Amino acid sequence: MSDVITSNVSAKLDGLRQRFREKAVHEFEVLCSIGQAVASQTADCEQLAHADHSLHRLAGSAGTFGFSSLGEEARRLELLVKPAVDLCKTGADSGLANLDDEMARDFGQRLQSLQDFLDAGGEPTTRVVAKPPESASNEPLVLVIEPDAAQADNLVSGLGLYGYRVQLVEDLQQWQAGSAPTPPLVIVRDQVFLAGGGRLNETFADLPIVCIGATDCYRHRYALANEGADAFFCEPLNLPLFANHLDNLLTDRADAESGRVLIVDDDQELMEHYSLVLSAGGIRVKTVIGDPGLLLPALSEFRPDILLMDLQMEDISGMALARMLRFEPEWLSLPIIYLSAESDRERQLEALARGGDDFLTKPLSDSFLLRTIRVRCYRAKQLNNLVSRDSMTGLLKHSLVKSEAASEHARCERMGYDSAIAMLDLDHFKRVNDSHGHRAGDVVIKGLANLLRRRLRKTDVIGRYGGEEFMVVLPDCPMGQAELLLNDVCKDFSKIAFEGKSGEFNVSLSVGLASLASYGHPEEAIEAADRALYERKRSGRNGVTVAFQ
Ligand SMILES: Nc1nc2c(ncn2[C@@H]2O[C@H](COP(=O)(O)OP(=O)(O)OP(=O)(O)O)[C@@H](O)[C@H]2O)c(=O)[nH]1
Incomplete structure (x- = not known):
């Protein structure tokens, strides 16, 4: 990350500082005349209240625009005038009764001298840390540092199934030689990480670093953690669990940087x-x-x-x-x-x-x-x-995804575009549980959630509708485009190899798709998508069926 914000923002901040200055100069003219009245003991309650209000604002804002000394003096003067203002509120003719002659003179003169603090110029403003521009793509770029070509190929194709774009290098030097953008996450062979002696942490400050390796024991894990690794996965990799963990790390990071x-x-x-x-x-x-x-x-x-x-x-x-x-x-x-x-x-x-x-x-x-x-x-x-959010998948819960569908339906009517709504259901999922165990079934559900998050746009809505049933809403997306996209999702999902009690297995997915704008009520569109899903199950599963009106 850079310590310098863009010159565009910097120029705007300088413009605001200038506007603050100009307003302050005008404010000082008023405060100066109040200062004269205070010094000569003729100020009334209205003038004191104005001075109090004005000083309060200066105390809160001057520092932000690089005039800390002005802000501090304004704060001191505000504290001086406050008792007088409070006395006014009790109905006393003039709160000045609370200030003795000498204090009143000092206060008045200091009010008249506020302009000097502005003329002194203030301190240079510090600039905030900028966030690198977000990639428009929903497919994060993952940097993989892997010297073994065969292992590297496996990782690239495996992560590709989950929608990750992979940038592959053999070692850190090779990455530094390139001019690629900084990735949001780094996967590195454990031996490369340990041999680097903390260099990776320095290069990728703040980025999650995930190590992979064949050795698994307490001492090894401790050494990795001590060097600053965020996660360790032992080979052979359980790809669905691995991808799920990467997804959690990325979501957590995105949550921490946005709002x-x-x-x-x-x-x-x-x-x-x-x-x-x-x-x-x-x-x-x-x-x-x-x-x-x-x-x-x-x-x-x-x-x-x-x-x-x-x-x-x-x-x-x-x-x-x-x-x-x-x-x-x-x-x-x-x-x-x-x-x-x-x-x-x-x-x-x-x-x-x-x-x-x-x-x-x-x-x-x-x-x-x-x-x-x-x-x-x-x-x-x-x-x-x-x-x-559903705790297992991190997707929206049933009632929320339904209310998002209703809001999108209203938007379609307002904006005059069409949006797609789809119901997705895992095929023969009971058999998956029966043959491979409930835990393996849970990994399949999380696997689909992750794939959907990767493949769909940030603006799309994804929810867990029921046990193994999901709902997605694709705003401003014509039916043809939605069908192509969801067919791709079905194809990729069916290629993912899960591990269960009885060895590796694959699971397919059925989808019922409907157009939100074609129905007068969002519930009708949901029912249509549901009917299309039923039709898909009846006619062979593993793919997308579009609802006919
Ligand atoms: N592991 C796991 N299983 C779940 C979860 N929620 C629902 N299920 C299971 O999903 C299965 C759904 O089975 P069915 O509705 O009969 O459908 P199916 O076997 O997928 O068959 P089709 O939908 O017709 O292809 C049931 O066995 C549920 O117990 C969950 O959170 N985890």
Whole structure:
């Protein structure tokens, strides 16, 4: 990964810093006149409240734009004026009664001097770590480091069946000589890994490294783990289990690097800054500014992993918004993180007691923001997966895949395109269990789930409908194209060799396919796909039958 974000994002961040500067200059003119009034003991409650609000915002935002000293001074002045503002709230004519002459003069002069901090220039901004561009393909590129040509051929063809593209090299030097993109996962012969003495870890920092080898004992496994390997598989490889493990490693990594965040703030520049930084780091971001009435529709449409919300936005309280969201059962478990310049632990705790889950105190560095949000999104996804995903396959559960089918049906009507819906069922699966054992049967089910994940697009929906039955929804996909694709899936699946009690075996797959747009109701399309599946089973299994209306 690179430590430099793209020049395009960098230029946009510089533009935001410039906008912050310009706004701050305007703000200082107002603060300067309030400073004069404070120094001469003539400031009223309205002016003090304005100064408090303004200083609070500067304290929270200046650091983000590279003016930490300005932010720190604003924070100190905010703490000085706060008691006076609180006194005003009790109805006192002027909160200045709380400041003695000398303090008032000092406070007034310091307000007038804020511009000096801006003129000092600020510190150079640090830039976040960018995420390498994602491959449009759903077939991950796996780097295999294998000096033995015959073993290498076996791996390439075996992994190819599961939809992995393999880049093969004999040793690390050969890879470094090439100019290929960095793969998301490395498979390496154990002896090559150990001989490299940690060089692989340095070269592929953060990437999962999976070792394969013929020796299996405690000392060997310990040595591999000690050098930083993430997994070890002993030969002969059980390919379905191996592919399943690779898939889990990749899904875990993808979960850790992606996420969806909805940001609610009233500071345009700050929000744009966060949004740019998070997007550059691979997080998908949506923002809501100005009208909090847009929050609920934005949540329903965007379905974020976490909500990042300012604690106080003009006259809108983030705490009240959080409580309001919790009225809806749908948003009860949505993690809400307050983003605030509030450093008082008591007030933070009060906010957490009112519907929030955590606090990020402004200002915060770009890399801290990105790292925290990544970890938070990852945790939120893991919890969400527990609820919505089938634990054996990681695919959507029955009710969720059905509701996705219904949403896609509605989209077909809105957008005027056709989408495919298919029911998939393993053939003679009872026999598989009876002959090879239930555990081998489970490996077959996971094998199909992995193959589907690899072969279908990221936008396709895959669910485990029942025991050995699956449902897939292929958005914006004409019937002919869907039939070709699913026929390929059937062919590849039937070639996979599984291992059971009675030796190697293959399993075939039957598919019933229907067009979502051709039916008035999603349930009718599901029934049609089901009938087509039944027809396929009757007429010989192992392939695809398209439903006729
Ligand atoms: N190993 C394993 N077996 C399962 C699981 N869920 C369902 N099954 C088995 O899948 C088998 C399905 O059998 P049937 O519905 O008779 O169908 P089939 O033998 O696949 O025959 P056809 O569908 O007609 O080709 C049953 O024996 C179930 O016990 C699971 O999670 N793991």
